[in-house]
Amino acid sequence: MAFLHKSLLYFCLLHFIALPTQALKPPFRPKALVLPITKDSSTLQYTTQINQRTPLVQLKLTVDLGGRHLWVDCQTPRYISSSFKPARCNSAQCRLADSAGWSCEPECHPNTPTRPGCNKNTCRVYPENTVSFIPDWGQVGQDVVSLRSTDGSTVGQTVAYPDFIFACAPTLLLNGLAKGVKGMVGLGRNRVSLPSQFSNVAKRFALCLSSSPNNNGVLIFGDVSYKIFPNVYSSDSLAFTPLILNPVSTSSIHRDSEPSAEYFIGVKSIKIDDKAIPLNKTLLSINKQGYGGTKISTTYYPYTALHTSIYNSLIKEFTKRMQSQGAKRVEAVAPFEACFNSTGIFGTRVGPSVPVISLALKDSKVDWDMYGSNSMVEVKKGVFCLGFVDGGWNPVTSIVLGGYQLENVLLQFDVAGKRFGFSPTLLGQRTGCAHFNFTTNA
Structure with missing residues (x-):
C-alpha cells in the first residue's frame, strides 16, 4: 500500500512538471x-x-x-x-x-x-x-x-x-x-x-x-x-496645469450634490500675439452655482464657444490685428463672424500665417498657444474665418474649448494627479495625431 501511495505521488509530480509552459503563464497584464x-x-x-x-x-x-x-x-x-x-x-x-x-x-x-x-x-x-x-x-x-x-x-x-x-x-x-x-x-x-x-x-x-x-x-x-511617429512623447514632454473640479454638475439631469464629470482648467487671460484682450475676468472663475470657468469638450460644439462678451472682444482685437497686417475682412460665413480674404495669408507648417491666440493658464509657466491650424477655418476657396463661435450671454460655462482647437495637440488627463497636460501643436514637429502606428504586434 505504501508503494502505491508513492507511485501515485510520483505520477502527480510528473504530470505537474509536464504541464505546458503556456498553462503556467501569469494572466496578461496590459501596459x-x-x-x-x-x-x-x-x-x-x-x-x-x-x-x-x-x-x-x-x-x-x-x-x-x-x-x-x-x-x-x-x-x-x-x-x-x-x-x-x-x-x-x-x-x-x-x-x-x-x-x-x-x-x-x-x-x-x-x-x-x-x-x-x-x-x-x-x-x-x-x-x-x-x-x-x-x-x-x-x-x-x-x-x-x-x-x-x-x-x-x-x-x-x-x-x-x-x-x-x-x-x-x-x-x-x-x-x-x-x-x-x-x-x-x-x-x-x-x-x-x-x-x-x-x-x-x-x-x-x-x-x-x-x-x-x-x-x-x-x-x-x-x-x-x-x-506619434517619428517622435516619442512622455509626461516630461508636456506642459501641465491643474484640473479644476466644478462642484456643481453641468449635466442636464443631476442630483443637487453631484459634481461635474467634465474637465475644467483655469484660464486667467486670453492673449493675441502676447497681448491680453480686455474681458470681464469674473467670467473666468466658477461661481457657487457652477457657472463660469473653462472646460474642454469633444461634443458641445465642433469649435470653441465663448461667452458673448469674451467673443466680441476676441473678434474685435483679432480683426484689428489682422487688418494691421493688411488682411481684408469679408462677409461673415455662419457660424463664424470674423472672416478674411486669404490674399496675403500664407501657409506655414502650423497653418495660416495669422496672429497667435494664447490661453494664459493659472499655475502654469507655459501658455497654450493656438496657431493658424487651430484658429482659422477655410470655409471656401479664398476665405478663412476665425474658428470660434458665440456661446451666448448666459452660458453655463464661459469658455468651452471645442474639438477644432484640440486637433493635432497631444492631451493628457491625469485624474489621479489632478492635472492636465498638453503639447505644442504637433504640426510644428513635422508630425500629427494621425501618425500613431495602429499596426498590430500580436
Missing part, C-alpha cells in the same frame, strides 16, 4: 489600452469603435470627453447578448453608477417582455446626448467589453473586461449623432467612465485628435510613452 479616434466629415464629431457583448458586436460610438457613462441604444436593433447582466437595485454596481435617488422601476409598457433596457428591479441613470442636449433614462447593466492593448508604440493583443458597467438607453438618444453611431463613450470624472473602469492600467489617459477624417487619431488609457 495600456488603445482606441482609434475618427473625425466624422459630416457632423465633425469624433467617434471610436469598441467591441461589446457575447458574441462580440463592434459598436461605433461618439466620444464624449466629459460623459459620465458608456451608453448604448438597447432598443433598435434589440440588444442581444448571452453575457448581459442587469444591475439589481441597491447593488454595488448601482452604487458605482451613482444611481441613488433615481427610481428602480423601468418605464416600459407592462406587457413588454423582459430584456436589456427593460428589466424589473434594475437601477437606472440618466445618460445624455451632449451633442443635441437630449437626456433620458437608461437602465444600468454589465457586459463584456474588449479592446486592444498597447505599449504606447504599436497595438498588441485584445483585452476583455467581462463585467463592464454601462447604461442601456432608448433609441431617441441617437438623434443628432453621426451616421452609424449606436451610443456614446464617456471619459468623464466619475466611477463608471472608461478611464475609471480601466484604472487597472493607470488612472490617466491621453487623447490626440486628427484633423483629417481619412486618418485616425488615438486614445490611450495608461501610463506609457506615446509614439
